[in-house]
Amino acid sequence: MIKYLIIAVLLILAGYGSIEAWPLVAGPSLSIESPADNASFPGGLVTIKGRVVRAAALTLDGAPLFRDQGGGFSSTLTFPQGGSILTFVATDRFGRRVTATRSIFIP
Numbered sequence: 001m002i003k004y005l006i007i008a009v010l011l012i013l014a015g016y017g018s019i020e021a022w023p024l025v026a027g028p029s030l031s032i033e034s035p036a037d038n039a040s041f042p043g044g045l046v047t048i049k050g051r052v053v054r055a056a057a058l059t060l061d062g063a064p065l066f067r068d069q070g071g072g073f074s075s076t077l078t079f080p081q082g083g084s085i086l087t088f089v090a091t092d093r094f095g096r097r098v099t100a101t102r103s104i105f106i107p
Contacts, residue, residue, distance in 0.1 A: 028055040028090040030098045035086070040105045044081070049074045055090040055098075081106050 032050040035041070048065075051072050052058050058065045058073065065088075067073040088100045 024094075026054060027094075027096040028092045028098045029053040030055070030058075030088060030090040030100050032088060032100050032102060035102050035104050037102050038105070039102075040107060041079070042107055044078050044106050045076055046079055046104060047074070047076050048086070050088070052090045054092055056093040057091045059089045059091075061087055079104065079106050 030050065030052050032048075034047055034049040048060065049072075051070075052067060053071050055071075058067060060075075065073050065075060083103065083105050086102045086104065088102075090098045
């Protein structure tokens with residue numbers, strides 16, 4: 001009977017440990033709401049919105065993007081005429097990276 005109780009406790013502890021360790025194992029997650037890929041912005045003003053989870057740093061073309069406590073970020077940037085490729089990089093505290101790119105066009 002004690003043997004089964006010990007096995008049950010060990011299984012519960014292993015399950016709890018797996019749930020708590022998931023953010024460490026999963027790495028960062030990045031989703032971009034705006035701009036859409038291959039979007040056109042006649043005025044040159046581009047609103048950037050998205051959400052990042054489990055990331056220590058977030059950059060857009062190498063410049064840091066600031067996010068709120070929930071992981072959401074929003075910024076309005078001005079771009080010159082022509083095409084631009086926006087590269088978002090989210091990095092967690094262990095150095096794992098997630099990259100997302102968006103192409104935009106300013107007529």
